[in-house]
Amino acid sequence: MADTSRRQKQAAPVSQDRSSTPVGADRVLLILRELAANPGGIDLDDLTKTVGSPKPTVHRALAVLRRAGFARLEAHGRYMLGDEFLRLAFSHYEARPDHLHMQPVLETLAARYNETAHYAVLDDRTIVYRAKVDPSAGAVRLSSTIGGRNPAHSTAVGKLLLSYTLPDDDAVAEWVGGAPLTARTGRTKTTAAELAEELALVRTRGFAIEDEENEPGVACLAVPVFLGSPTRPTGAVSISALTYRTPVSRLVDEVDEIRTVVADRGAPTAT
Structure with a gap:
């Protein structure tokens, strides 16, 4: 022993x-x-x-x-x-689908703003949601679904991506065609001239917004995502917020922070 x-x-x-x-x-x-x-x-x-x-x-x-x-x-x-x-x-x-790359970004943004975050791509005249993260339990959630579509001209994601696809007013006019664009709400821009003016602003700012243009009571800010080419976005990330809770002006004020989250692929910032 x-x-x-x-x-x-x-x-x-x-x-x-x-x-x-x-x-x-x-x-x-x-x-x-x-x-x-x-x-x-x-x-x-x-x-x-x-x-x-x-x-x-x-x-x-x-x-x-x-x-x-x-x-x-x-x-x-x-x-x-x-x-x-x-x-x-x-x-x-490189083998991972885009939406898996962006999942941490969406989780970070949804938690920070307590609003819905999307990753979407442009498909002709519509945008397709590839990934979505809703806010935590108890918050109001949007009806958008992964794989669902919305018109490009009435969404922040769509306008952001169209600003790269349609480089000038002539390209916008050709894309719109002779008929007015569908009005999703009373605020939707439905003419080529209105859309061209909006896209010019997006190119200057480097981000896009829509304020109740696609759905009443919902505002959105979108920034580009560059997973491949440094000059051509593969898609865009957006924060879709209920206007009574998170006005679009707050998202605009914090756009630099949002860009940083996207660029860092959702990595938490040091405190």
């Missing part, structure tokens, strides 16, 4: 150390995170200090990552993420 007690007492400090020191797969993942956080590379000494493990242990983990192509050693002795890791990451990212 005495021998067992001594062994238990001797083992206790090791157990305590392991609780605060990464081991096995945890260590490897921590090293990967550090490599990602240092795009210019990090040397073994600094990596060892950051990870909090002995240098030989970190070196062995790096050797495993290098064999897999997930890390590489530069001539100046600094470790970086390997090309195979980057290839897998970008391949996975």
Whole structure:
């Protein structure tokens, strides 16, 4: 019994150390995170200090990552993420549907404003909702559905995307044609001249709004999303708000913050 007690007492400090020191797969993942956080590379000494493990242990983990192509050693002795890791990451990212890329953005915006957030794309004369996040339970929710459509000319998303598709007044007139556009409410812009003026404003501002033009009591602000080309949006994100609760003027005042959320793909901002 005495021998067992001594062994238990001797083992206790090791157990305590392991609780605060990464081991096995945890260590490897921590090293990967550090490599990602240092795009210019990090040397073994600094990596060892950051990870909090002995240098030989970190070196062995790096050797495993290098064999897999997930890390590489530069001539100046600094470790970086390997090309195979980057290839897998970008391949996975590019294969994901747009709406999965934008889901964190919509969740962040819906939580921040307690309003509905959409991601939508342009399809000829209509917009199609690819993703939607409603506000938390207890809030009034909109009737829009994923896969549902609305006229492009009466929605903020539609006007935002049309401003890229229709570059000038002549293009707008040709798109509208000879007949007036459908009036969804008394505020809907239904002529080519009205729409052309609106799209010119959108191009200047870099965002679009609609104030009860598609649905009474609902206002909306939309900003572009660039998942591929840096100059041609793949779609747009919008916040659709009940006007009695969130006036469109508030969304306009906070458009820079909204753009930041979209650009950061919904990552929470530091506080």
